[in-house]
Structures are given as C-alpha cells and as structure tokens.
Amino acid sequence: MNSYNPMAIRLAIVLWFGLFFISCKNEKNEKNESGSEVFPEEKFVQSIPDEFILRYTDKVVDSMDTNKANFDGTERAGTNKRAVANKLATELRKLDSKATVLGFTERFALIKTGLGKNALSSLLGSSRIQSVQQNYVIKFKFEEIRKFTGSTKEHIPWNILRVGGGRYSVINARAWVLDTGVDQTHKDINYDVSYSASFVPGEVAGRDSKGHGTHIAGIIGARANGEGVVGVAPNVRISSVKVIDKDGSLNYGRYLQALDYVALHAESGDVVNLSFVSNQIEPNAIELELLELIVGKASIVIAAGNATNNTNGVRQDINDVPKVFPAAYNMQGVYTVSACDKNDQLASFSNYGLGVDYAEPGVEILSTVPGGYGYDSGTSMAAPHLVGLLLKGNVKSNSFLKSDLDGQPDPIGTN
Structure with missing residues (x-):
C-alpha cells in the first residue's frame, strides 16, 4: 500500500469537505437486503x-x-x-x-x-x-437496532460461520473498540476493565446508550458460554474507548486524545476497530500521525462507509476530490473493509474502491446489544469480522466479492 509523507502532510491545511457519518446505515432511500426501509441520516458538523x-x-x-x-x-x-x-x-x-x-x-x-x-x-x-x-x-443520527426476540440458547450466526469464526482459542491480545461505549455488564462480552477509557466527559466507557459499540464488540468476540451468540474470536478481551456520547456526538479533539491513548497502551497483536468515516479533501495530519504510531504496535481495521461511493483511496494525487477518511489511509497495518451479504454480493449500501482490502459480512448481522441481542447492517458490522480474524492469526481467503463496482473484487477474509 502507498504511504503518506507525514512531514508534508503536517504542513497542509486540513479542509473539511463533507460530514462525518457513523458507518452502520445507508445514506440512500432504498430497501436493504432484509427488506426494511433505510433512510438518509441527519448529521452535521459544527x-x-x-x-x-x-x-x-x-x-x-x-x-x-x-x-x-x-x-x-x-x-x-x-x-x-x-x-x-x-x-x-x-x-x-x-x-x-x-x-x-x-x-x-x-x-x-x-x-x-x-x-x-x-x-x-x-x-x-x-x-x-x-x-x-x-x-x-x-x-450522528443512530437508528434503533432491531431487537432479537428468539431463543437465547447459544448459536453461531451465519456471518460468523461464513468467515470461519466461533472456535475458541487462547488469545493474549485485545480488541480496542473506539465507539459509543460497550456494555460492560453484558454476559457475552469479556470486558477489559483495565484499559477501557472514556473520552466523553461525564460518561463511562462501560455504558452504551446507542448499542453500536456493543454490537461491534459481540461480532469480534462474544463468549462461547452456552448462551446468545458467538463471536469470531470468542472470549477475546474488549477494551472500550468511548468517543461518541449518549446524544450521538463526537468531539474531534477528544477523539484525537483517544487515538493517542491507544497508541500509548496498545501492544503487539492488538487490533483497533474504527467504524466511522468522513468525506474530506485532505487527511488530518494529527490523526494520520497517531494512526502511524498505533500501527507500529497493532493493526487497525476501518469501515469503508455506507454511501455506495468510491473511497478514492488510490486518488490522493488528484486535488479537490473528496476521499473517505480514515478508510482512505493506505498504509501497512491499516485495513479497510467493505460489506457483503449472504451470497457474497457487495451490499447495496457499501462503499468500494481499490483502497479496500477485504470484504466481510455486513447485512442483517445478529450480535450483542445492551440487555440482549439485535440485528444491524453496515460496514460498521463488516469491519469487526476482520478484527476477530486478525486477533486469531493470519487472514485467509478462498473467495472474492461478487459485483464489486471497482472492477477488482475484494477478497473475503476467513480464518
């Protein structure tokens, strides 16, 4: 992958072109694969x-x-x-x-x-x-996650089986989830009290009022405990780093503090999940610098986004063309993930592009939510599959994404 020149970028003026959006819903008025209506998100940067x-x-x-x-x-x-x-x-x-x-x-x-x-x-x-x-x-505007009302007897969801996950193995590394928090009381989450931290004043990392971070955590590592669901890397430690508050807002300066915190504490073999993206002309110099520090120790997995757009990850030489960041940060140790459905087709909402590294399941994903279980769709749900695979070891692939719009099908990561 191509690398940026950090010194040159640090001198650049950061120009924000678009708006941040959380990577779990489509931006278009269309039907998703489950048949439910997906509405545009209300979002703004202030x-x-x-x-x-x-x-x-x-x-x-x-x-x-x-x-x-x-x-x-x-x-x-x-x-x-x-x-x-x-x-x-x-x-x-x-x-x-x-x-x-x-x-x-x-x-x-x-x-x-x-x-x-x-x-x-x-x-x-x-x-x-x-x-x-x-x-x-x-x-950010979060739509309510659809609650699961079936049996709580343990089963392995289709998406976990698709990537070869769900088998327990001893993993010493941890997953860092930068998001809305993770429900530390959930019986299916191996919550890491020691390194979880909140960068939202007045809120704790172990509470998740939106459910987004808890859903991601379950995909990565829901316990094999005889109840509920099983994650890709069962029982792995989840470090919750809260950067989005109960109202769905992210303070960018405090998000940068959170990245610095992860860069300081991450260890070899750890994997970081980032499930939000932005459209902008230039990368943010401080963000890029901190990501580079993290990948000196750990891997980073980033959701590609849900606007059915090209991430433009290979078009950094073209001026005034908005790219999807942080998904467009092409560097060693940083992986961008698109979403596929049960048939290995590119999800109708998923971003794509030559800068995407893997495709993973992201449609009608059943996982943990505060107080139970629920379904959600998006590249936010695809990314944590790769997090779990990386925690388990080398990622393999024996098939490719169908109908990839950039003409070069992404490999579907498996164990």
Missing part, C-alpha cells in the same frame, strides 16, 4: 468557536521523550506532558485570563480560549506550535 487543537513542534515533542518537558523545549520541567500543558496554559492566560487546557497529550493540547484562531495562529513558526486547528463536534 465548529466549537472557543476550542482549538494546538499541535506542538517536533522539538517540544522530542523534549518530552527525554523528560526535558518544557513548553519551548529548552528547559527541564521535571515532568512530562502535564508540565508542557501547564506552561502552555500559563502563557495563554497572559493574553486571555479565562484560557483553559481541556486535554493534552505529548503531541498536542486541546484548549478553550476566546482569543480566536487568528490570534493563536501568531504562535505558528515559533519553536513551540506547529499548527492550529479549530475543534468541532460531529453529530
């Missing part, structure tokens, strides 16, 4: 006027790596990223007494200030700040 993401220069970042963590990278502060953030807050308050650091990592800080982007941009070119981005919130 800037947060007084919140900004300040990316430190490499000089400052390197100073933290050697424990010489001061804001200008020249003095020993005695601690690490907190010292840098505190120094930043002190300097900002000289200009705005109400300036606050909302969050920080070794690479950037999320701040609240009334100074405005133009004033903050004066920091660019210094030895301290490399870029200033306006923070924003992305609003």
Whole structure:
C-alpha cells in the first residue's frame, strides 16, 4: 500500500469537505437486503468557536521523550506532558485570563480560549506550535437496532460461520473498540476493565446508550458460554474507548486524545476497530500521525462507509476530490473493509474502491446489544469480522466479492 509523507502532510491545511457519518446505515432511500426501509441520516458538523487543537513542534515533542518537558523545549520541567500543558496554559492566560487546557497529550493540547484562531495562529513558526486547528463536534443520527426476540440458547450466526469464526482459542491480545461505549455488564462480552477509557466527559466507557459499540464488540468476540451468540474470536478481551456520547456526538479533539491513548497502551497483536468515516479533501495530519504510531504496535481495521461511493483511496494525487477518511489511509497495518451479504454480493449500501482490502459480512448481522441481542447492517458490522480474524492469526481467503463496482473484487477474509 502507498504511504503518506507525514512531514508534508503536517504542513497542509486540513479542509473539511463533507460530514462525518457513523458507518452502520445507508445514506440512500432504498430497501436493504432484509427488506426494511433505510433512510438518509441527519448529521452535521459544527465548529466549537472557543476550542482549538494546538499541535506542538517536533522539538517540544522530542523534549518530552527525554523528560526535558518544557513548553519551548529548552528547559527541564521535571515532568512530562502535564508540565508542557501547564506552561502552555500559563502563557495563554497572559493574553486571555479565562484560557483553559481541556486535554493534552505529548503531541498536542486541546484548549478553550476566546482569543480566536487568528490570534493563536501568531504562535505558528515559533519553536513551540506547529499548527492550529479549530475543534468541532460531529453529530450522528443512530437508528434503533432491531431487537432479537428468539431463543437465547447459544448459536453461531451465519456471518460468523461464513468467515470461519466461533472456535475458541487462547488469545493474549485485545480488541480496542473506539465507539459509543460497550456494555460492560453484558454476559457475552469479556470486558477489559483495565484499559477501557472514556473520552466523553461525564460518561463511562462501560455504558452504551446507542448499542453500536456493543454490537461491534459481540461480532469480534462474544463468549462461547452456552448462551446468545458467538463471536469470531470468542472470549477475546474488549477494551472500550468511548468517543461518541449518549446524544450521538463526537468531539474531534477528544477523539484525537483517544487515538493517542491507544497508541500509548496498545501492544503487539492488538487490533483497533474504527467504524466511522468522513468525506474530506485532505487527511488530518494529527490523526494520520497517531494512526502511524498505533500501527507500529497493532493493526487497525476501518469501515469503508455506507454511501455506495468510491473511497478514492488510490486518488490522493488528484486535488479537490473528496476521499473517505480514515478508510482512505493506505498504509501497512491499516485495513479497510467493505460489506457483503449472504451470497457474497457487495451490499447495496457499501462503499468500494481499490483502497479496500477485504470484504466481510455486513447485512442483517445478529450480535450483542445492551440487555440482549439485535440485528444491524453496515460496514460498521463488516469491519469487526476482520478484527476477530486478525486477533486469531493470519487472514485467509478462498473467495472474492461478487459485483464489486471497482472492477477488482475484494477478497473475503476467513480464518
């Protein structure tokens, strides 16, 4: 796969062309394979006027790596990223007494200030700040997952059988699910308390009011316990990293914090699931940098999206053409997944493109939801199949997607 030049991208101005959408529903008024109506999602992106993401220069970042963590990278502060953030807050308050650091990592800080982007941009070119981005919130509309009302006796759904999953094996690695949270009380989920974390203020990672993250978790690793369903990699540990709140909103700056958290704690063999995408002209430099840090340790699986569009993952040389990110990040260790139905046909809603790596089942998928089980469709449901397969070892394929619109059928990943 092609790789990006991180230094060049970090200097680019990030231009948002489209809107984020959660990858579990179709954007067109059409019938899906189950015959139920799929409506367009209501969604919007709204800037947060007084919140900004300040990316430190490499000089400052390197100073933290050697424990010489001061804001200008020249003095020993005695601690690490907190010292840098505190120094930043002190300097900002000289200009705005109400300036606050909302969050920080070794690479950037999320701040609240009334100074405005133009004033903050004066920091660019210094030895301290490399870029200033306006923070924003992305609003998703979730349709209710259709509840399963049948017997709770354990069975292996068609989609798990299709990919050769459902057989228990000892897996030391974990799955990281960045989503709406995961129901930690669900009897079919091996919830990882130690590393689960919420980046939504006032909400816990182990509660999922939308059901989306819990559904994904069950596909990956629902327990083989004699009840309910079985996942691709039964009993695998699920680390819930909550980035979408109970109202269906994602704060982009806090999402970047979540990626940084995963980059810090992920271990060899772990796999990360990202089931949301966006249409934009350029990749986000900080997001790309953090994904690169993660794939230094773990694999990342990304839903291709549900707009029946080409992800344009191989068209990065064409200016002003919107691509589907993060699905279009073509790099080693990052896998983009389209959705297929029971007949191995490309799902009617699924995105496609030469940047897609695998196709997996994504239509009428039965999995765990808070308090029980339910059906959902989308590339959000396809991606976690590959997560489970990667956790179990090498992914195989003995067949290909039918009716792939890009002319090069995606392999269907199996165990």
